[in-house]
Amino acid sequence: MVDEKEQIRIGIAEGAILATPGTLMTAGLGSCVGLVIYDDSRLLAGMVHIMLPESPHGRPSHPQKYADTGIAWLYERLMEHGASHAHLRAKYAGGSQMFQALQMEALRIGERNVRAVTMHLERLRIPVAGADVGGNVGRTVWFELPSRRYLIRTARGDERQI
Amino acid sequence: MRRLHVDPVTLDALREFGNIGAGHAATALSTLLSGRVKMSVTDARLCPFSEIVDVVGGGETIVAAVFIRIFGTISGNMFVLMSLPSADRLLERLLPAPRKAQEYTELEQSAIAEVGNILSGAYVAAISDLCGISLNQSIPAVAIDMAAALLDIGLMMSGDEENQAILISTSLVHDGNNIDAYFFLLPDLDGTEVLLDILRGKIRHG
Numbered sequence: 001m002v003d004e005k006e007q008i009r010i011g012i013a014e015g016a017i018l019a020t021p022g023t024l025m026t027a028g029l030g031s032c033v034g035l036v037i038y039d040d041s042r043l044l045a046g047m048v049h050i051m052l053p054e055s056p057h058g059r060p061s062h063p064q065k066y067a068d069t070g071i072a073w074l075y076e077r078l079m080e081h082g083a084s085h086a087h088l089r090a091k092y093a094g095g096s097q098m099f100q101a102l103q104m105e106a107l108r109i110g111e112r113n114v115r116a117v118t119m120h121l122e123r124l125r126i127p128v129a130g131a132d133v134g135g136n137v138g139r140t141v142w143f144e145l146p147s148r149r150y151l152i153r154t155a156r157g158d159e160r161q162i
Numbered sequence: 163m164r165r166l167h168v169d170p171v172t173l174d175a176l177r178e179f180g181n182i183g184a185g186h187a188a189t190a191l192s193t194l195l196s197g198r199v200k201m202s203v204t205d206a207r208l209c210p211f212s213e214i215v216d217v218v219g220g221g222e223t224i225v226a227a228v229f230i231r232i233f234g235t236i237s238g239n240m241f242v243l244m245s246l247p248s249a250d251r252l253l254e255r256l257l258p259a260p261r262k263a264q265e266y267t268e269l270e271q272s273a274i275a276e277v278g279n280i281l282s283g284a285y286v287a288a289i290s291d292l293c294g295i296s297l298n299q300s301i302p303a304v305a306i307d308m309a310a311a312l313l314d315i316g317l318m319m320s321g322d323e324e325n326q327a328i329l330i331s332t333s334l335v336h337d338g339n340n341i342d343a344y345f346f347l348l349p350d351l352d353g354t355e356v357l358l359d360i361l362r363g364k365i366r367h368g
Binding site: 011012013027028029030031032051052060061062065096098099100101102104107109136137138139140155 | 211212215220221222224229231275300301302303304305306307308309310311312313314315317318321323324325
């Protein structure tokens with residue numbers, strides 16, 4: 001069990017904390033946003049797979065689903081794990097509009113998700129260290145500790161790092 | 163808090179509802195391609211998000227998807243999903259020139275969209291007749307990408323507080339050409355309650 005690294009797979013509207021060397025991963029982000037907040041002074045990071053900008057009420061049973069409650073949830077978990085606020089940084093990706101042909105307000109949800117994430121990070125004064133958003137591609141993403149690299153792979157096979 | 167509950171009798175009715183819709187879509191497909199189209203028994207269930215993408219082989223599976231918004235008495239989203247080999251075989255049948263590039267051309271995408279449109283049109287017409295309600299559909303939109311990325315828009319409109327949605331799914335297989343397609347109908351959360359009321363009314367009144 002010496003070099004066992006933790007691999008955490010996060011489903012749609014879920015979230016998790018990683019406090020050992022390992023990987024947080026979420027597959028197939030479309031209009032959803034895969035947000036990571038990490039502490040750049042210790043081995044600590046968390047990811048949420050955000051689906052919608054706003055929770056319909058204050059205490060949803062799955063807070064990770066919404067930008068407002070998801071970011072609050074992630075922030076609280078990180079602070080419980082001993083994060084230092086001044087060292088928190090954020091990286092995120094997603095927020096695509098997968099179907100281009102339709103001019104439906106609901107299809108612009110990706111854009112609204114990204115706007116909500118940006119706003120709530122600003123409100124908490126967490127600097128953004130990298131982002132890869134928009135367009136019309138699906139993304140599978142990984143965040144690695146200890147490197148703090150955020151890797152993105154699209155359906156077209158492009159790979160990027162933020 | 164909004165949590166969907168569906169009893170077994172209602173699920174049976176939903177399944178029958180999907181069967182009738184998909185049956186008409188299968189007829190449309192066999193007319194379009196000529197030859198026999200086999201249809202699976204429709205599956206209707208209250209499904210956690212994670213299982214919805216598993217139906218098509220997992221979230222990262224690359225699929226061709228046609229998205230159609232349904233509105234009227236019941237609102238919801240319909241997806242016609244095809245594996246890429248199936249989409250390629252379909253295009254070979256429909257278009258004169260063989261496929262070359264890896265990327266799908268505009269013409270190829272609009273051919274896929276049109277097939278989705280014809281199939282969903284048959285489906286929607288059948289269920290609106292059956293239920294005696296008025297349903298309309300948007301123009302089709304097509305995209306080729308990871309299944310989870312394409313379906314998330316449907317999940318966000320259909321999901322309840324517990325991240326479950328009503329999924330009515332049927333698979334169609336065109337024998338001769340080995341083309342298989344999935345039909346996903348995801349009623350909106352509001353649409354689901356209306357739909358369930360209509361079906362319960364039908365059950366009560368026979």
